[in-house]
Amino acid sequence: MxxxxxxxxxxxxxxxxxxxxxxxxxxxxxxxxxxxxxxxxxxxxxxxxxxxxxxxxxxxxxxxxxxxxxxxxxxxxxxxxxxxxxxxxxxxxxxxxxxxxxxxxxxxxxxxxxxxxxxxxxxxxxxxxxxxxxxxxxGGDKGAADPLAQLSPRQHEVLQLLAEGKTAKEVANIMNISSRTVEFHKYKMIEVLKLDNARELIKFAIENGLAATNPN
Known part of the structure; x- marks a missing residue:
């Protein structure tokens, strides 16, 4: 078989x-x-x-x-x-x-x-x-070389959907979570990555290949 x-x-x-x-x-x-x-x-x-x-x-x-x-x-x-x-x-x-x-x-x-x-x-x-x-x-240098290692898989999901142009409500519906939870993840990622705003967060996602808009 x-x-x-x-x-x-x-x-x-x-x-x-x-x-x-x-x-x-x-x-x-x-x-x-x-x-x-x-x-x-x-x-x-x-x-x-x-x-x-x-x-x-x-x-x-x-x-x-x-x-x-x-x-x-x-x-x-x-x-x-x-x-x-x-x-x-x-x-x-x-x-x-x-x-x-x-x-x-x-x-x-x-x-x-x-x-x-x-x-x-x-x-x-x-x-x-x-x-x-x-x-x-x-060994230990792997994480430092990859900025995405600072985010959890759940945060990856939220960030990818936001970078693909989804609203917080659409992300919430897709992931079966609340819009408030989406916003929490968004601002937590901005904090963890030491960025200034949501626009920089989306730019980060695209530059690091998290959004499907990148060549694959």
Missing amino acids: KKTVILADDHVLVAEGIKNLLAQQYDVLATVENGRELITAAKQHKPDVIVSDVSMPLLNGIDALHKLKEQKIDAKVVFLTMHPDVKYAIRALDAGAVGYVLKHSAAEELLTAVEAALAGRTFITSLLAAEVMEAYRQ
């Missing part, structure tokens, strides 16, 4: 190409376009592997992975992304991912990464592997 995969990517044409590649060896159970749909699909299908983009609307892949772990969904997660920055790879691995592949290397590396995941190994794209190993060797 073929191993099963769920694919998460908000670019339809890219997703179709990745699906065709994966379908050569695996049963692709579903293709979704954002992190919230990914969580729903993972609960429903219980795949062996999830192949996910990092930057997606409503909830990015890394924060979606945090939620999957919280909910004891134990699928292996391989990220496939345009982000060549080592800090994204570190975020992904710290969240529990077992693979990090760049999209322009997908044809050469994605199937290898999925095979490694199923075998209980971790695969990092060759372009970043040495940098990732060095970052982990340095």
Whole structure:
């Protein structure tokens, strides 16, 4: 019996190409376009592997992975992304991912990464592997190098939705919390990050790849 995969990517044409590649060896159970749909699909299908983009609307892949772990969904997660920055790879691995592949290397590396995941190994794209190993060797410097490490996964969710142009009320509806709680998170983030106002907070989100408006 073929191993099963769920694919998460908000670019339809890219997703179709990745699906065709994966379908050569695996049963692709579903293709979704954002992190919230990914969580729903993972609960429903219980795949062996999830192949996910990092930057997606409503909830990015890394924060979606945090939620999957919280909910004891134990699928292996391989990220496939345009982000060549080592800090994204570190975020992904710290969240529990077992693979990090760049999209322009997908044809050469994605199937290898999925095979490694199923075998209980971790695969990092060759372009970043040495940098990732060095970052982990340095240990405590990882968090300092990534400003987002100062925020909780819950704050990441709020900030991403605000950066995508959602109002506090819309964020509250999506996250099933009160508007007052959204405002509390917003001003707490401004304080923690030592910013002056909400505009700077949104700029911070975009510069650090938290909003899906960034290339992914």
